[in-house]
Amino acid sequence: MKRIVKKHRLATRWFHWVNFPVLAIMIWSGLLIYWANGVYRLGWGDTTILKFFPRSFYDALYIPHHLAEGMAFHFFFMWFFFLNGILYVLYTLFSGEWRELLPNRHSFKEAWQVLLHDLHLRKALPPQGKYNAAQRVAYTGIIIMGFGSIITGLSIYKPVQFNWLCALCGGYAAARIEHFILTIGYVLFFLIHIVQVILAGWANFRGMVTGFDVEEEAIKAVEEEQLNEAP
Amino acid sequence: MSRKPKQKKVLSIEQQVRRRTLRAFVIFFALLGAGWVLFMRLYHEQREDGVQATLRKGLRLNERLFSSTFSTRRIAKKYAVSEAAPRVRVNGDLGTAKPVDTVNWRMKVVRMPGDTLQLTLDDIKRLPRTDVVFDFKCIEGWDQVTHWGGVRFSDFIKAYHLDAEMLKQYAGLQTPDKQYYVGIDMASMLQPQTILCYEVNGRPLPLEQGYPLRLIIPVKYGIKHLKRIGTLYFSNTRPPDYWAERGYDYYAGL
Incomplete structure (x- = not known):
């Protein structure tokens, strides 16, 4: 017997899907800004493994010579990114959803087991609630990264007005590097996220849009419902 | 979402799933599409001083917010002289490309139309350093x-x-050839680290650093640190600003 069960609330889906294009715009406009002083690389001494970014990358995305436009977009959409993020955090706090999302003392060990499982190195998955341990770590980590982007961003944006914040980041140049690394982090998160969504299948993706899931077993569905009803 | 009453209706679970999925995805793509249309409209919007009018409005709102929190007591971090770079980076020669008449150079300070001070470098150097x-x-x-x-x-x-000039809202500066020009809010001009600068690393400014006199204003980006001051004037309306006309934020405050 199949049954429709609630999975993601409207607010969760709203914040998630608003964040997606807004973050994309922030990363794109950030690239327009970064290009004007694109000095970062991965390497040591004279050896460069990866240059941020190769010329072909810039040209393919029409990045060069748009610094002014990049700043105008970045400092406009930063408010949407900030507000959406803050509202999401407040929502998870007040709705109690943080209980599903915050790692507990078992999460880090279990996240490792989940990773081994996903890499087909381990058969069994540790028991989980709505989100598994790896998801808890990832979805909480990304929020901390968001805070990091706000703090390092403000330090670059107004280093004199927020000189204490800038000092906290280790100075202006350090704040710029940290802001950049966090952005690379979002991109890596996004790539893993996409792979996981594809692997998890259609029903999982549908859940993030529609909000519901279809349970196969009636008894399990009832349990799920009760779980979701719990305050 | 409904559970008990609608379960008994003629619709099977599969039909319900299909119906609700379709509805949700239609709304989802409609919202995504609307977002895309809004963004493209913004992207191709009429430009005001080189940047989309809405974004220009955004820059001004940010300026209002951050300049209202601006305190002249807030100081850009100070460093020891020994930490300063021996070779100072030169970025651009707008307004300083042509040679300067070092003998006849004067800083013109426009107090009123027709009332202009003409100051030599020595006049400036006589003041406390x-x-x-x-x-x-x-x-x-x-x-x-x-x-x-x-x-x-x-x-x-x-x-x-x-x-009287100090009470105006803005100061404007121009190079002698008027090729480069900036406008700066008075609060930032009066911040104690803002200097009319004639030395770098203890030596007279080289030509490419704005000899004889340039502005150093640590609460602003470098674009406001005009090299080779020709004219200084005061205004309650925004003086023209080279980079602000080319899409950059007028305020450019740090």
């Missing part, structure tokens, strides 16, 4: 700790009794 060592920040994203010497703008205002 201030050293500023700070982390110079270019709008391109690089920074460099540099050491500058000159006269505090607020000292200059006092020495020449420019009290």
